[in-house]
Amino acid sequence: MNLPQEFKQGKIRALAKLISAVENREEDYQKVLADIYHQRENSIRIGFTGSPGVGKSTLVDCIARSLLERNERIGVIAVDPTSPFTGGAFLGDRVRFKGLDGSANLFLRSMATRGSSGGLSGQTDDVALVMEAFGFDKVLIETVGVGQVELDIVDTCDLVVVILVPESGDAVQTMKAGLLEIADVFVVNKADRPGADRVVSDLISMLAVKKKHHGEENDDIAIISTEGTNEKNIDKLLEAIDSRLISKIKSGEMEKSKRARLRKKILRIAQERFVSETSKSLFETVQVDNLIDGIISGKDDPFSAAKRIYEASPVSN
Numbered sequence: 001m002n003l004p005q006e007f008k009q010g011k012i013r014a015l016a017k018l019i020s021a022v023e024n025r026e027e028d029y030q031k032v033l034a035d036i037y038h039q040r041e042n043s044i045r046i047g048f049t050g051s052p053g054v055g056k057s058t059l060v061d062c063i064a065r066s067l068l069e070r071n072e073r074i075g076v077i078a079v080d081p082t083s084p085f086t087g088g089a090f091l092g093d094r095v096r097f098k099g100l101d102g103s104a105n106l107f108l109r110s111m112a113t114r115g116s117s118g119g120l121s122g123q124t125d126d127v128a129l130v131m132e133a134f135g136f137d138k139v140l141i142e143t144v145g146v147g148q149v150e151l152d153i154v155d156t157c158d159l160v161v162v163i164l165v166p167e168s169g170d171a172v173q174t175m176k177a178g179l180l181e182i183a184d185v186f187v188v189n190k191a192d193r194p195g196a197d198r199v200v201s202d203l204i205s206m207l208a209v210k211k212k213h214h215g216e217e218n219d220d221i222a223i224i225s226t227e228g229t230n231e232k233n234i235d236k237l238l239e240a241i242d243s244r245l246i247s248k249i250k251s252g253e254m255e256k257s258k259r260a261r262l263r264k265k266i267l268r269i270a271q272e273r274f275v276s277e278t279s280k281s282l283f284e285t286v287q288v289d290n291l292i293d294g295i296i297s298g299k300d301d302p303f304s305a306a307k308r309i310y311e312a313s314p315v316s317n
Contacts, residue, residue: 044159054190068106078109191226
């Protein structure tokens with residue numbers, strides 16, 4: 001297989017092909033990932049999450065361009081809803097990130113969620129690994145924006161930027177604690193709109209309550225007001241990201257979170273293989289169509305049918 005060698009030579013075409021192979025779970029893709037795994041150096045993954053319409057793409061565009069100006073190599077993963085017709089991503093990366101075209105130090109990739117409900121595709125972590133091994137200094141990951149707390153981003157990223165808008169005011173009051181747990185930096189975007197100060201005040205109050213009840217230091221969790229379309233305070237946002245990264249590294253929090261992510265990754269890889277191979281084996285031996293016929297005729301039900309499939313598996317023995 002020539003692809004890994006071309007990949008190691010830094011050929012963009014090989015990078016794109018390998019990402020596609022990983023997304024499609026092609027045969028032996030895990031062997032290729034294992035081969036390139038230790039090419040990764042000190043790349044950092046930064047996640048951007050928030051409800052639809054908060055301006056995630058605009059802010060990712062701004063941050064990416066700022067990092068490029070620092071001569072960093074940047075990979076961008078934009079996780080989009082899955083098209084019900086093609087199975088691919090609804091939106092194209094270059095449709096949303098127009099300001100990033102033409103840089104040799106940048107690679108953009110849109111991914112479909114493919115049924116994942118937490119805002120990140122199940123393959124996102126592996127695609128980020130590919131980008132790291134290719135030599136990108138930072139990988140920026142924008143979630144699909146499903147309008148809920150996207151906790152799975154913590155299992156993929158080193159740092160999480162949670163984006164809100166002034167219209168989020170009432171929502172902030174009813175946020176689940178999960179949002180406070182995953183955020184390293186809060187951004188109130190579109191801050192020129194009425195209500196921005198209120199959202200900032202609510203966030204400050206929430207962090208103070210968390211500190212009081214849990215005794216946690218939140219002084220380095222910044223709250224930045226931005227206007228993405230006008231590029232206002234993007235420099236402050238980048239400073240906050242840099243500062244939080246340094247803090248997490250010095251405190252050992254980064255190492256701790258990486259170990260936790262590795263634990264989950266190992267389990268995920270094992271589970272994927274188990275489910276794939278077990279399902280294939282079961283459906284070759286169990287007459288599923290006969291079970292379906294029984295359910296439709298009223299002689300059986302889905303729960304009993306599933307139980308019989310389980311009992312036929314090696315796990316139950």
